[in-house]
Amino acid sequence: MTAEVASTDPRTGQVVETVAHEFTPAEVDARCRTAAAAAAALDAAGPAGRARMLRAMADELEADADAIVALADRESALGSSRLRGELARSSFQLRLFAGVLDDGGYLGVIIDHADPDAAPVPRPDLRRMLAPLGPVAVFGASNFPLAFSVPGGDTASALAAGCPVIVKAHPAHPATAQRCAQVLRAGAAAADISADVLASARPDPIPFYGELGSLNPVVVTAAAAAERADEIAAGLLASYTNGVGQFCTKPGLVFVPAGASGRRIRDGLASGTRDYNPTAMLAERIRDSYRAGADQRAMLPGVDVLAESAAPDGTGFLAPARLLGVPAHVLRDDAVRTTLFDECFGPLMVVVAYTDDAQLAELLAQLPGSLTASVHAGAGETPAAHLDVLRQRAGRIVWNGYPTGVAVTWATQHGGPYPSTTDSRSTSVGATAIERWLRPIAYQSTPDAMLPLALQEANPWRLPRRVDGVLEMP
């Protein structure tokens, strides 16, 4: 017998129901084979058919929104307002990738006509496009039961690319995952595509690499602190406690000037932190890991606990927020700096007080790779040197803003340098997320009728293409 999968309510810590059972390796293997066999159906549908499928999935998701949100709230304690937003984002993402398919630019079509007079040697007809990589395994995230789980951006971009998807549901929300899978499969069927393009599984069939932790540093210049101390304190407080600090873009470290205006930011943050209401984290293991990380950091030499919210009673997986403070010079100690420059997942932020720009620059140069880096500057101020260092260490630069709240657009970049992601060349959010699932293929001297439609001379799909070295619009 394999283990049953329990659906637990984080607000009470109690098991509400059991949802099916963990799959055996043989069951996972069978699901993967079924999904792989469905690749032909995705290919045959073409970009237009897959766009129809994604839109049908978005429709089904919205039609079942009430039930999905209720289930996800019971399993995650994230609240129905946040989860309604996540569902809206998920259906938006499905439709965004339908738009990416309508556009066709993602195929990266490049055509070089044969040229017998080419230097240094004659060249054959060569046509290049991106082709789907094959079945994609998506591992659901604990902290996004919808937008980075079964109906999330990974699933949407992989299906758009033409890759069947096998989702490994996160154990913190198995019932939500199961219901979402049923809904998406209904969407595929509604678009006359095999529901097997989406399979769900429960154990880990292969090693998994991905996002490893992100500090998301924030720099507040002296001018910005002097101009907007209260506004910045309020913004940082909201960003670091948002969703109980359970975002990969949570600001974990903020540099503020050591003087009076920096102190005003620290005081504002401390006061807000003390007033914070303990809220349930996603799962017991995550809460325990947060507690251990927060305690380890508080006990470092030279680190002060600036504020802590009221201790929660023993119910469920509640966690208090904690604000730490440290003078910049203490970070010269390698052990202290290494620990404070490492992500602590949950509602914790470290405030570093720097005395001058040279000291700040020295610390910025030692920051690890992050998903984001934010700069708050004074009116008209142009801290180009700080920006130059930060762009080496982040995938997204945020100006006078806060890193949480990732827009889902064409220009979004979510991946950053190691250790924030294992491949800084990829993004899991935004239209270019589709590029992770594609590989180039070139056809040499092949008759037009034998070419994929995307590469045929007449451009039946009206794609933007590079022809003989020149980018052409349809």
Added chain:
Amino acid sequence: MTAEVASTDPRTGQVVETVAHEFTPAEVDARCRTAAAAAAALDAAGPAGRARMLRAMADELEADADAIVALADRESALGSSRLRGELARSSFQLRLFAGVLDDGGYLGVIIDHADPDAAPVPRPDLRRMLAPLGPVAVFGASNFPLAFSVPGGDTASALAAGCPVIVKAHPAHPATAQRCAQVLRAGAAAADISADVLASARPDPIPFYGELGSLNPVVVTAAAAAERADEIAAGLLASYTNGVGQFCTKPGLVFVPAGASGRRIRDGLASGTRDYNPTAMLAERIRDSYRAGADQRAMLPGVDVLAESAAPDGTGFLAPARLLGVPAHVLRDDAVRTTLFDECFGPLMVVVAYTDDAQLAELLAQLPGSLTASVHAGAGETPAAHLDVLRQRAGRIVWNGYPTGVAVTWATQHGGPYPSTTDSRSTSVGATAIERWLRPIAYQSTPDAMLPLALQEANPWRLPRRVDGVLEMP
């Protein structure tokens, strides 16, 4: 004391001179730090300055062509005609990437303007572009002393991207590597860019993954064999013995029909193979490894040696060509199939005789990933099913042609599915080779003056960009 590096003549097997010495880890480290520090100079030069540098490097390479070709021939035995072609290809590649920089499309600029009315949530101004990854280590190839070594496509594309390059010279041609490094560094200096953007080193400082071996299967349909047996035999002979079989695109396996016209192809190949003149391979280790692989395959049960060229005398690193034959049904044996479906680097080809399309399809479905797959079809024939299988297993489909001779163009794709390359999403040949060295970075709500030029609203570099979801030409 560290080991000296010997420059050996493969035609005689004798050491001609010693070239400097193997670098110690500390020396490699110092070179890497110097190269990393030169990144700022490449960035400051911008695409226009880097294009000037690449063109100056091409000029210097051509000005020193006679001396470089003489050295490379002495160290590789590839012949001055082939090496002159390789030098022309190398300078062409440097200029191709200058053109890629002129074009600017490689930056992949995407701009989404702020939209307070966006659904499901308001969106900030977001601008995305590709940024250089940082210093790139290039490992010179044994079989391309110029085009995949110091002045090769990896160096050209990495420098174009803005990444300093550290080349680990191949021990088979250290003197060529040293001279080419001097020439390219002179090119950088001529364009007023630090010569430190190109460093050379000798030992292996880090593990290296890359191209692991490619079978490059060729399918000859019954109709093609009936129409063009002699032409196909001559083409395959030239392709598999080209450069002593020392190309990653060498056709290692060809499927021919079992009847009379297939036999005519086999006989033509056998006759040509017997007439082949033994030629020196690049290095002793490569020759020994070829001999062992060829003998292992010849001794497999059911495999016939169809022809072998005259045995070489004991001079230098000469190797005979060998043609093997096997009926398709023998490949049902897992051990035989696994060995014959594995690359044997050198002048060896396996001819598989198939009795019908079903038997051929069964074998095609078992092929490993390759850089290329070629199909020879009869006039008007459309073997779509074969093409559908082969495109899953190759990075480049060649129609009625031979896989050796890779055109350097925009549409070229050289990487293929595993095991032919470790990352099928990349290419080491052609304009898109630059994409390996870039990662995306996004700027959110950042004032125009603080943005990189590539992302500024006025588009000062006149780049093709995607703005608010729509691809725009400058």
